[in-house]
Amino acid sequence: xxxxxxxxxxxxxxxxxxxxxxxxxxxxxxxxxxxxxxxxxxxxxxxxxxxxxxxxxxxxxxxxxxxxxxxxxxxxxxxxxxxxxxxxxxxxxxxxxxxxxxxxxxxxxxxxxxxxxxxxxxxxxxxxxxxxxxxxxxxxxxxxxxxxxxxxxxxxxxxxxxxxxxxxxxxxxxxxxxxxxxxxxxxxxxxxxxxxxxxxxxxxxxxxxxxxxxxxxxxxxxxxxxxxxxxxxxxxxxxxxxxxxxxxxxxxxxxxxxxxxxxxxxxxxxxxxxxxxxxxxxxxxxxxxxxxxxxxxxxxxxxxxxxxxx
Amino acid sequence: xxxxxxxxxxxxxxxxxxxxxxxxxxxxxxxxxxxxxxxxxxxxxxxxxxxxxxxxxxxxxxxxxxxxxxxxxxxxxxxxxxxxxx
Numbered sequence: 001x002x003x004x005x006x007x008x009x010x011x012x013x014x015x016x017x018x019x020x021x022x023x024x025x026x027x028x029x030x031x032x033x034x035x036x037x038x039x040x041x042x043x044x045x046x047x048x049x050x051x052x053x054x055x056x057x058x059x060x061x062x063x064x065x066x067x068x069x070x071x072x073x074x075x076x077x078x079x080x081x082x083x084x085x086x087x088x089x090x091x092x093x094x095x096x097x098x099x100x101x102x103x104x105x106x107x108x109x110x111x112x113x114x115x116x117x118x119x120x121x122x123x124x125x126x127x128x129x130x131x132x133x134x135x136x137x138x139x140x141x142x143x144x145x146x147x148x149x150x151x152x153x154x155x156x157x158x159x160x161x162x163x164x165x166x167x168x169x170x171x172x173x174x175x176x177x178x179x180x181x182x183x184x185x186x187x188x189x190x191x192x193x194x195x196x197x198x199x200x201x202x203x204x205x206x207x208x209x210x211x212x213x214x215x216x217x218x219x220x221x222x223x224x225x226x227x228x229x230x231x232x233x234x235x236x237x238x239x240x241x242x243x244x245x246x247x248x249x250x251x252x253x254x255x256x257x258x259x260x261x262x263x264x265x266x267x268x269x270x271x272x273x274x275x276x277x278x279x280x281x282x283x284x285x286x287x288x289x290x291x292x293x294x295x296x297x298x299x300x301x302x303x304x305x306x307x308x309x310x
Numbered sequence: 311x312x313x314x315x316x317x318x319x320x321x322x323x324x325x326x327x328x329x330x331x332x333x334x335x336x337x338x339x340x341x342x343x344x345x346x347x348x349x350x351x352x353x354x355x356x357x358x359x360x361x362x363x364x365x366x367x368x369x370x371x372x373x374x375x376x377x378x379x380x381x382x383x384x385x386x387x388x389x390x391x392x393x394x395x396x
């Protein structure tokens with residue numbers, strides 16, 4: 001008992017038995033902490049593939065709020081509001097369904113389909129078109145804020161060329177992770193058929209038709225989630241465990257432990273006037289405190305570079 | 311160098327580190343979550359810290375392999391923890 005206590009003490013308090021430096025701050029202990037975190041990461045990855053849909057991001061995002069916030073940003077810049085177009089809404093939902101069906105996080109499907117094929121499939125003839133994508137966000141505000149912070153997404157949101165908008169918020173499983181995909185599509189309807197024909201970015205309609213059957217199946221499975229609202233796909237399942245929350249908890253524990261040990265080590269070394277050949281505790285504390293600050297303030301979510309037909 | 315001068319010099323170096331890391335943290339938090347950008351910032355932050363450690367101890371004339379490795383281990387730990395978030 002006393003021996004164990006002595007060993008634990010060595011971990012946290014500098015003394016002659018640990019070369020006057022808390023053992024947790026010795027190089028092997030730091031390396032062990034790195035490997036401990038990496039092991040937890042590997043464990044999470046294994047859960048992701050062996051128990052799909054256990055990990056994920058539950059969100060409160062709604063298409064209506066995304067449109068509202070997008071229009072707020074436009075109005076604040078003196079631009080016209082975008083009108084909701086049902087064909088664009090449907091195109092966005094079909095795109096999200098396709099992403100879940102073929103398990104990809106990209107503007108272009110692994111089957112070769114590009115975003116514009118979804119516009120055509122729903123009968124939306126456009127002169128200009130654009131697409132913004134987001135995933136793993138928790139709120140509509142966070143999605144729009146992230147888009148506005150990215151120059152290319154912002155260009156789509158505040159472009160005066162677009163007149164209409166369609167948004168889909170669909171929950172599903174991507175890469176073994178339950179997530180919420182947000183697809184935002186912009187368009188300017190073609191007034192003259194010839195204008196559409198002259199667009200160099202148009203994809204042959206045949207390519208879209210080749211995959212229509214599979215995509216239709218995926219589309220049916222989503223049961224029009226825009227109308228059902230958040231959590232619609234998983235309303236009968238428990239909320240997923242957020243990988244961000246797990247990582248954040250472990251990171252806070254490790255960082256808190258090190259910050260505490262560094263402070264105790266510094267105080268005792270000062271009190272006993274111990275001189276050691278070691279790194280500077282204040283510098284370590286500064287670095288770890290900044291990392292801790294980031295861990296506390298960081299919010300989840302990923303974007304892809306936006307795309308437009310311009 | 312007198313003790314006071316040494317302390318002032320130390321303080322300046324620590325404030326410089328704090329400033330660099332704070333700027334890095336703010337940029338990291340406000341960067342749009344596009345592929346590659348956050349990763350680059352994490353590597354940048356950790357590298358800055360590691361290099362500062364080497365520079366600081368070089369200036370104090372007590373740089374050794376053990377100290378260098380200590381900074382490297384903490385820089386890697388910080389980077390690994392942040393990579394776990396993105």
